[in-house]
Amino acid sequence: xxxxxxxxxxxxxxxxxxxxxxxxxxxxxxxxxxxxxxxxxxxxxxxxxxxxxxxxxxxxxxxxxxxxxxxxxxxxxxxxxxxxxxxxxxxxxxxxxxxxxxxxxxxxxxxxxxxxxxxxxxxxxxxxxxxxxxxxxxxxxxxxxxxxxxxxxxxxxxxxxxxxxxxxxxxxxxxxxxxxxxxxxxxxxxxxxxxxxxxxxxxxxxxxxxxxxxxxxxxxxxxxxxxxxxxxxxxxxxxxxxxxxxxxxxxxxxxxxxxxxxxxxxxxxxxxxxxxxxxxxxxxxxxxxxxxxxxxxxxxxxxxxxxxxxxxx
Amino acid sequence: xxxxxxxxxxxxxxxxxxxxxxxxxxxxxxxxxxxxxxxxxxxxxxxxxxxxxxxxxxxxxxxxxxxxxxxxxxxxxxxxxxxxxxxxxxxxxxxxxxxxxxxxxxxxxxxxxxxxxxxxxxxxxxxxxxxxxxxxxxxxxxxxxxxxxxxxxxxxxxxxxxxxxxxxxxxxxxxxxxxxxxxxxxxxxxxxxxxxxxxxxxxxxxxxxxxxxxxxxxxxxxxxxxxxxxxxxxxxxxxxxxxxxxxxxxxxxxxxxxxxxxxxxxxxxxxxxxxxxxxxxxxxxxxxxxxxxxxxxxxxxxxxxxxxxxxxxxxxxxxxx
Numbered sequence: 001x002x003x004x005x006x007x008x009x010x011x012x013x014x015x016x017x018x019x020x021x022x023x024x025x026x027x028x029x030x031x032x033x034x035x036x037x038x039x040x041x042x043x044x045x046x047x048x049x050x051x052x053x054x055x056x057x058x059x060x061x062x063x064x065x066x067x068x069x070x071x072x073x074x075x076x077x078x079x080x081x082x083x084x085x086x087x088x089x090x091x092x093x094x095x096x097x098x099x100x101x102x103x104x105x106x107x108x109x110x111x112x113x114x115x116x117x118x119x120x121x122x123x124x125x126x127x128x129x130x131x132x133x134x135x136x137x138x139x140x141x142x143x144x145x146x147x148x149x150x151x152x153x154x155x156x157x158x159x160x161x162x163x164x165x166x167x168x169x170x171x172x173x174x175x176x177x178x179x180x181x182x183x184x185x186x187x188x189x190x191x192x193x194x195x196x197x198x199x200x201x202x203x204x205x206x207x208x209x210x211x212x213x214x215x216x217x218x219x220x221x222x223x224x225x226x227x228x229x230x231x232x233x234x235x236x237x238x239x240x241x242x243x244x245x246x247x248x249x250x251x252x253x254x255x256x257x258x259x260x261x262x263x264x265x266x267x268x269x270x271x272x273x274x275x276x277x278x279x280x281x282x283x284x285x286x287x288x289x290x291x292x293x294x295x296x297x298x299x300x301x302x303x304x305x306x307x308x309x310x311x312x313x
Numbered sequence: 314x315x316x317x318x319x320x321x322x323x324x325x326x327x328x329x330x331x332x333x334x335x336x337x338x339x340x341x342x343x344x345x346x347x348x349x350x351x352x353x354x355x356x357x358x359x360x361x362x363x364x365x366x367x368x369x370x371x372x373x374x375x376x377x378x379x380x381x382x383x384x385x386x387x388x389x390x391x392x393x394x395x396x397x398x399x400x401x402x403x404x405x406x407x408x409x410x411x412x413x414x415x416x417x418x419x420x421x422x423x424x425x426x427x428x429x430x431x432x433x434x435x436x437x438x439x440x441x442x443x444x445x446x447x448x449x450x451x452x453x454x455x456x457x458x459x460x461x462x463x464x465x466x467x468x469x470x471x472x473x474x475x476x477x478x479x480x481x482x483x484x485x486x487x488x489x490x491x492x493x494x495x496x497x498x499x500x501x502x503x504x505x506x507x508x509x510x511x512x513x514x515x516x517x518x519x520x521x522x523x524x525x526x527x528x529x530x531x532x533x534x535x536x537x538x539x540x541x542x543x544x545x546x547x548x549x550x551x552x553x554x555x556x557x558x559x560x561x562x563x564x565x566x567x568x569x570x571x572x573x574x575x576x577x578x579x580x581x582x583x584x585x586x587x588x589x590x591x592x593x594x595x596x597x598x599x600x601x602x603x604x605x606x607x608x609x610x611x612x613x614x615x616x617x618x619x620x621x622x623x624x625x626x627x628x629x630x631x632x633x634x
Contacts, residue, residue, distance in 0.1 A: 020350055022351060022353075029351055037351070044353050044362035045363075048351050048352070049349060050349040061329065064370060066367060123464075123467070148463075149461060149462045149463040153469055157451045158562040159561070189329075193354060194371075195365055196365060198363075199364070230453055230558045232453040232455045247334075247336070
């Protein structure tokens with residue numbers, strides 16, 4: 001039984017203007033793809049509350065930013081300092097450009113998951129064998145080698161799945177959002193314009209049914225992780241599961257994300273880095289220095305060659 | 314109090330989602346003006362435009378410094394709603410401890426019952442959650458039944474469980490073992506609202522929960538899973554088992570915050586302090602720590618060694634002959 005707490009019908013689909021007058025000075029403001037806009041003339045933070053439509057719902061929940069831009073920069077500095085030794089050295093002295101705090105639209109999904117699974121469960125045992133000793137006598141020895149006996153297992157698993165978030169943004173993909181998860185839902189609040197005033201708040205750009213499908217896919221992955229912890233035995237293989245979800249709920253939520261550009265070389269494009277606005281978790285690409293990798297491989301080959309040469313001598 | 318549509322567990326004031334199954338609590342949609350327009354959030358003091366400030370977690374006016382009052386996430390400290398009255402008066406508790414001291418066994422000092430000096434006897438209502446719930450539980454385990462080359466074979470199953478009056482301790486004053494020893498003897502039907510007074514009852518200290526609602530729910534959840542694991546164990550076939558895993562789907566979970574009575578007694582024997590607990594409703598339930606008579610133990614060990622030496626000497630002598 002499905003319980004969508006966000007219910008809209010196609011009859012709600014209407015078109016609305018995207019240009020409005022600033023609530024303070026009356027200047028014309030473009031609200032294309034966003035719910036908030038700062039007036040360039042009077043710097044007043046404006047917001048627009050449009051009637052909900054099928055694919056532009058009214059937000060139900062919001063997770064607010066826990067720190068300002070300086071907090072995000074400190075998180076970025078820590079991240080830059082802890083990159084791989086093969087990363088481009090100039091990354092540590094990179095300049096931050098265009099730091100923006102954005103409320104990214106998404107959907108918060110929960111459901112009841114019923115799963116049927118099959119797997120091969122590995123149970124370890126110690127192999128015992130007999131052999132003849134140097135005098136030709138038959139002796140029994142216990143070899144300290146672990147063998148695994150695989151036995152089939154099938155069963156069911158039940159549970160609630162909660163805290164599944166999918167991005168409904170054009171600017172931030174699901175994969176990018178997943179890299180800066182988790183969010184702390186204990187701090188979640190019911191949406192009010194006061195919570196996002198003065199911040200960039202993107203409008204929902206992805207279809208609800210598309211996000212529902214993505215949520216179900218994440219649910220199946222989440223169940224897979226649970227099943228791997230749920231399996232008995234010493235190991236398992238061939239785990240296959242089939243999940244049926246019911247009592248689904250999917251609610252529009254705004255999550256806080258810092259988006260910034262990191263420029264580490266003038267001849268290279270800036271790197272796009274995203275930071276979780278609640279926890280400070282950072283994600284972004286790491287450019288590697290080719291010469292470091294080549295040098296490391298040469299050292300590795302030279303060391304291996306030296307060891308072989310010493311071994312032959 | 315309303316119940317969650319999905320799992321039928323009661324919702325508490327301030328909950329945005331059900332604490333058990335995470336289904337969002339629906340709210341009536343506020344009527345909206347049909348014509349969208351750009352709006353500015355204004356300071357209630359000076360009427361300037363304001364923006365959300367992360368330092369105060371609320372809209373802050375940059376001109377006059379005023380902060381707008383907005384709804385904050387609700388996560389209050391847990392407070393007891395019910396308490397179970399004391400049925401054991403102070404005098405009975407003292408007599409119960411004296412009797413218990415006299416029954417401490419051969420290794421306790423003989424004079425313990427008479428020489429123990431009671432330092433303090435405090436009526437304490439310790440904090441605990443009383444949980445009722447239904448659950449669908451799936452389990453997996455290894456059992457020795459039908460084992461082949463390995464000593465273990467995998468098994469899985471599913472069953473419906475019911476948790477009635479499951480007591481989850483939240484006390485910092487009593488340890489988990491002490492709480493577990495007290496819990497089976499409480500008559501929970503006698504619970505009264507925490508503020509009510511009963512004639513002749515000595516005022517007791519009511520322990521605070523020292524946990525926020527969110528932390529409390531996590532503690533209760535872990536306890537339910539531990540109890541479910543224990544309840545599943547008799548169902549596992551075979552004589553031996555290991556690697557027991559459970560997955561619980563809880564329904565109709567109710568949690569009451571209860572203060573449970575106990576007398577906490579500190580007594581002193583020859584300068585050293587010891588602690589004993591008397592159940593607040595059943596005087597015969599007494600436990601705690603007590604001194605050991607090391608001279609008796611030394612004499613016993615010496616006696617055993619002497620007997621061993623005599624036996625060894627006899628055996629050696631008979632062997633020599």
